[in-house]
Amino acid sequence: MGYKEGGLGINGHGIVKPIKVIMRPKFLGLGYKNYNKTANVTALQETSDENKALRQVLKKRKTELTVKESRLAKLDMQIRECELNNKREKVVSLRKEKERLIIEVIVSALDQLNNDSYSGNLSLELLGDLFRYLKKRFPDEYKLCGLSTIACSFAFPLFSSLFKGWDPLIKPAHHIDVILVWKDLLHGEDINSPYAQLFIEVVFCVVNRSSTNTWQATSPEPLLHFLDIWEPLTPHAALQKILATKHICSSRRMFVSYRKVNEPKYMFMGNGTVSKIEGKGKVILKLTSGKDFVLSNVLHVQNITNNLISRPILSNKGFKLMFESDKFIITKGDVYAGKGYLDEAPFKLTL
Incomplete structure (x- = not known):
């Protein structure tokens, strides 16, 4: 027993030198056929150079802001005196000089963001940090100059890229921390805020695609879980759009064909309650045009106040809804099919 100089193995014919530890590029798996040490060094060097350049840019901007902050502080002291x-x-x-300086700071910051956007160096983190600073430091100008709308225009392509490939029914909590930050920056409490626009155009589109392709109202758990997590961050308009994905009828007598649900199934309603799905089938509505309006896969839910027809489903079936004032008409292939009117909140179909 004990140490003996030489190679590994019983006969000492194995390797003599220890195995070298070599760091691979990020996300590169073991056994990748094109991997080599030179490529690794190059990738690490490129990453290091990018980080170094970013740190230099941030340092320069911080210095510029510090100089202008000093000028603002000096002006405040002179004003008080x-x-x-x-x-x-x-x-x-x-005060006029201070106002000019504040506008100068804002315009300079936006110019820098434009340069970052054109060069491809803009990130949500960098964008969020800057607009968080502007909102905190110049709250009045942030509202007056509509900076939340400008922030939304910069953030939109970045959010589109971030949410690409996301399945909200599988990973419902993904990216919620990012959205939480931006809700405040984009005045998310307002009904027609830039945040509501961003949410509907980015998040809702992903949710709608996922719910259309994979979700079943008879198995509502994934969407219920998503809504439970995202409810504080979801604008009311987007919530209504998410829920309007199925036809629902309260009267059993309206079904011309019907299949009872064997196992108890439930679905989430717009008022926050959960209702039992009794069955599903086909409903035929007789319109004022004399045409039959056939609705398939209609859910039977007894305790719903109004029967619901899903606009997205109608659109997918080739129907077109045109709204004007408090009325609407339904066409298919330029052929008139029916009409309706606004009754308080919901639009109602004329039968």
């Missing part, structure tokens, strides 16, 4: 000495004209002059 003039107010104490009752120098009104000087106060007015200094």
Whole structure:
């Protein structure tokens, strides 16, 4: 027993030198056929150079902001001093100078973002940090200049890229931390806020695609889980769009064909309650045009106030709904099919 100099193995014919530890590029698996040490060094060097360049840019911008912050602080001190000495004209002059400097800071920041966007160096993190600073430092100008709308225009392509490939019914909590930050920056509490627009055009599109392709109302758990997590972040308009994915009827007598649901199934309603699905089948509506309006796969839910027809399903079937004021008409292939009217909140089909 004990150490003996030489190679590995019983006869000492194995390797003599220890195995070298070599770092592979990020996400590169073991046994990748094109991997080599030179490529690894090159990839690491490129990453290091990118990080170094980004740090230099951020350092330069921080220095520029610090200089302008010092000028603003100096102006604030001069304004207070003039107010104490009752120098009104000087106060007015200094306040105008401060306003010009604030606009200069904002315009300079937006110009830098434009450059980053054109060069492909813009990220949600960098964008969020800058607009968070502007919102906190200049709250009045943030609203007055519509900076939330400008922030949304910069963020839209980045969010589209971020949410590409996301399945909300499989990974419902994915990206929720990013959305939480941007809800505040885009005035998410307002009904017609840039946040609502961003949510509907990005998040809702992904949810709608996933629910259309994979979700079944008779198995609502994945969508219920998503809604439970995202409810505080979901604009009301988007919530209504997410829920409007199935035809629903409360009257059993309206079904011309019907199949009872054997196992208990439930679905999430717009008022936050959960209703039992009794069955599903076909409903035929007789329109004022004299045509029969056939609805398939209609869910039977007894305790629903209004029977619901899903607009997305009609669109997928080739129907076109045209709204004007408090009325709408339904056509298919330029042929008139039916009409309806606005009754308080929901639109109603005329039968």
